[in-house]
Amino acid sequence: MAGGGSEGSNQSERDRQYCELCGKMEDLMRCGRCRSSFYCSKEHQRQDWKKHKLFCKIESTIAPASQNTVTVNSKTEQFSSPSDVISSGNTIPNPSCEASGVATESLPSPTPSDTSQLKKFTDEREELVGGAALRAINEEDYTQASGKAVGSSTSRKVTSGGRPNGQTKPPLHRIALEYIIPCMNKHGIFVLDDFLGQETGDRIECEVKVLHNTGRFTDGQLVSQKSDSTRDIRGDQITWVEGKELGCKAIGNLMNKMDDLIRHCSGKLGNFTINGRTKAMVACYPGNGTGYVRHVDNPNADGRCVTCIYYLNKQWDAKTHGGLLRIFPEGKAQFADIEPKFDRLLLFWSDRRNPHEVQPAFATRYAITVWYFDANERARAKEKYLNTGEKGVRIELNKSSDPAVKEV
Incomplete structure (x- = not known):
């Protein structure tokens, strides 16, 4: 500690x-x-x-x-x-990434001159960051399987065969009210496994791969600013999707489900008033050690308050493939490691409370990210003429197909 x-x-x-x-x-x-x-x-x-x-x-x-x-x-x-x-007198050193008493294994590096270490998982992991020992947060503190009956004491892990013990998927409003809201307000992070199911996830994956294979992706940028240093900071390729484009129906349906979850949380996620979101940023890390250095999604108060990520990577093994999303919650001597598993949904605060990094990925890694806007902060940002590119284009939440959802 x-x-x-x-x-x-x-x-x-x-x-x-x-x-x-x-x-x-x-x-x-x-x-x-x-x-x-x-x-x-x-x-x-x-x-x-x-x-x-x-x-x-x-x-x-x-x-x-x-x-x-x-x-x-x-x-x-x-x-x-x-x-x-x-x-020059206040240069901040790179955080050390040496594990404390944890076995490691060597994997190919993103650059020929370096080597990269991926840590084997243990129940009690520690890491030295900036001279302080950080301990891994217990994954069960912020992870919920949608196939688990709400309120049940059974394991939160979902087996490869689908939802455990034949349990039915709880409605979104119960997931939002009983898990997302309390977990976000306590930890600032929430992970939902088995979000849409195998069949729907397969359709989304297919659409994303078509976008990738047809040349729709371009190199990721930094807060919409083109920079020669961008490749040193982030190695992903991205495209922006509204969900209404030809061949993007399944991605659009995913965004509808995300919107429904956020509606169910309306007025109860921190002090935010969420009234819109960005388009979906479809991202691919092509492997070869590409990643994204430690950063904050919204360092400039541009209005983004919640980051929502959906992962599409089947049989992902972080010990072999890398690609962990590591979050360093502000003010805590802890970190959270999120594996980019297929059909996994991740939510976390977009501001400086959750610095995070994508560790080097050694296999193709797909994710779809949507940022939700706080109405008040977004209005202030617009007054300052803050240019945030696609991340600043506000999209109304899609109309819900869920009769239990209240419009916001």
């Missing part, structure tokens, strides 16, 4: 630091003028300058100026103007 005193304080401070543009939380440098904002590169600082300068000037009147240099991996680069200044 995390140490006390200044060590714990330093770790807490690092947990609140991320690139103002892309949300990345590693290899950060502090703005030398206001000394309160961080960036992962000079390029991202320049791209964010138009917004940042509005308060950077105010802060700089009480913060000492710094030399026009930045240190990255022991190399010093000169900046051309004060607006480009990032202080």
